Amino acid sequence: MKAIVVIPSRLASTRLPRKPLLQIAGKPMIQRVYEGARASSSVADVIVATDSDEIFDLCASRGMKVEMTSSECRSGTDRVREVASRVSADVYVNLQGDEPMARPEQIDTLLALMLRPGVEVGTLMTPCKPEEVNSPSAVKVVARQDGRALYFSRATIPHDRDDAGSVARFKHLGFYAYTGSALERFCAWPESALERAERLEQLRFLDNGVDLWVAETPFDSIGVDTAEDLARVDAILRAEGRV
Numbered sequence: 001m002k003a004i005v006v007i008p009s010r011l012a013s014t015r016l017p018r019k020p021l022l023q024i025a026g027k028p029m030i031q032r033v034y035e036g037a038r039a040s041s042s043v044a045d046v047i048v049a050t051d052s053d054e055i056f057d058l059c060a061s062r063g064m065k066v067e068m069t070s071s072e073c074r075s076g077t078d079r080v081r082e083v084a085s086r087v088s089a090d091v092y093v094n095l096q097g098d099e100p101m102a103r104p105e106q107i108d109t110l111l112a113l114m115l116r117p118g119v120e121v122g123t124l125m126t127p128c129k130p131e132e133v134n135s136p137s138a139v140k141v142v143a144r145q146d147g148r149a150l151y152f153s154r155a156t157i158p159h160d161r162d163d164a165g166s167v168a169r170f171k172h173l174g175f176y177a178y179t180g181s182a183l184e185r186f187c188a189w190p191e192s193a194l195e196r197a198e199r200l201e202q203l204r205f206l207d208n209g210v211d212l213w214v215a216e217t218p219f220d221s222i223g224v225d226t227a228e229d230l231a232r233v234d235a236i237l238r239a240e241g242r243v
Contacts, residue, residue: 001090001091001111001114001115002044002088002089002090003042003044003090003092003093003111003114003172003177004043004044004046004047004087004089004091004092004093005037005040005045005046005047005093005095005107006046006047006048006049006079006080006083006084006093006094006095006096007030007033007037007046007047007048007049007095007096007097008049008050008069008073008075008076008077008079008080008096008097009033009048009049009052009097010050010051010052010055010097011052011054011055012161013098013225015226016209016224016225016226016229016230019057019098019230020050020052020055020097020098021054021055021062021222022230024100024166024224024230024233024234025234025237025242025243026243028058028226029097029098029100029124029230030048030055030058030059030064030097031059031062031064031101031198032100032101032102032237033056033095033096033097033098033099033102034046034048034059035105036099036100036101036103036104036107037095037102037104038103038151039103039104040104040107040108040111041104041108042104042108042111042132043093043107043111044089044110045065045067045087045089046065046085046089047063047066047067048060048065048067048097049066049067049069049072049079049080049082049083050066050067050068050069050079051068051069051071051079051167052070055228056068056141057080062181066106066176067083067086069082069083070082072093075201076096076097076184077094077118077176077183077187077201078187080092080094080183081162081183081184081186081187084180084183084184088171089180090179090180091111091112091114091177091178091179092177092178092179092180092183093107093110093175093176093177094173094175094176094178095107095175095178096223098223098224098225099174099175099221099223099224099225100233100237101153101220101222101233101236101237102175102220102221103219103221104115104243105217105219106124106173106175106217106219106221107175109124109215109216109217110122110123110124110175110177110215111177112175112215113147113177113213114179115216116213118211119209119211119213120178120182120210120211121177121178121179121181121182121205121211121212121213122177122178122212122213122215123149123172123173123174123175123176123177123195123202123212123213123214123215124172124173124174124175124215125141125143125151125170125171125172125190125215125216125217126170126171126173126216126217126218126220126221127168127169127171127216127218128136128140128169128170128171128217129171129220131137132171133156133169134156136154138171138229139152139153139154139155139171139172139174139200140152140153140154140155140156140157140169140170140171140172140218141155141170141171141172141214142157142158142170143170143214146187147213147214147215148211148213148214149202149206149211149212149213149214151203151206152198152200152202152206153198153200153201154198154199154200156169158163158170160241163233170214170216171220172200172202172214173220173221173223174223176202182205185208185210186204186205186210189204189208191204192207192208193207194206194207195207204231222236
């Protein structure tokens with residue numbers, strides 16, 4: 001199985017302007033993401049997909065593979081699809097450019113899931129921390145026993161009606177893997193009603209009857225959306241000696 005990681009990255013962030021170029025523990029964020037993916041032995045290649053000349057020039061100057069994509073792309077997934085139209089692979093991993101804590105173990109777990117017969121789309125989950133259970137910033141996922149996702153929500157799911165404390169809750173991590181066919185279909189469908197309500201694009205698959213398989217990883221990740229997230233991740237990486 002040939003798998004490539006595509007890292008969609010753009011400068012036009014409203015909550016944290018120019019975040020791909022911001023420094024985290026001594027390196028630009030986009031370089032952190034790239035190096036985390038490149039360390040996986042399961043991937044054939046890693047490509048940054050951007051519409052920014054600044055991001056392109058930074059990546060090129062530091063030896064990172066990078067491709068320009070259209071400024072008309074509506075989402076990171078559309079940017080991955082554009083690269084997929086030019087680069088042949090069996091599986092495409094969509095790793096967002098604001099995931100500087102990405103680890104090779106996460107990529108490896110995700111791609112092992114894609115080796116299972118019939119799996120077209122995969123993603124990751126990790127045990128939900130107590131402080132995340134009721135936070136809409138932490139997306140929760142409920143999955144079947146065989147690993148197929150039942151639903152994703154910013155709400156607290158599953159609901160523990162009797163407050164018995166015995167229900168396990170999992171946080172969804174924004175790492176995706178698709179076959180080329182599944183990626184093509186996803187980008188052809190219009191935004192779905194559930195996707196629009198929750199602001200979670202993965203619900204488009206469930207709304208259209210496509211199974212989304214979930215693998216568990218012990219490695220958490222923090223997507224950087226705010227200055228507070230940036231400081232938190234910087235502190236964690238420095239404490240782990242990842243400088």
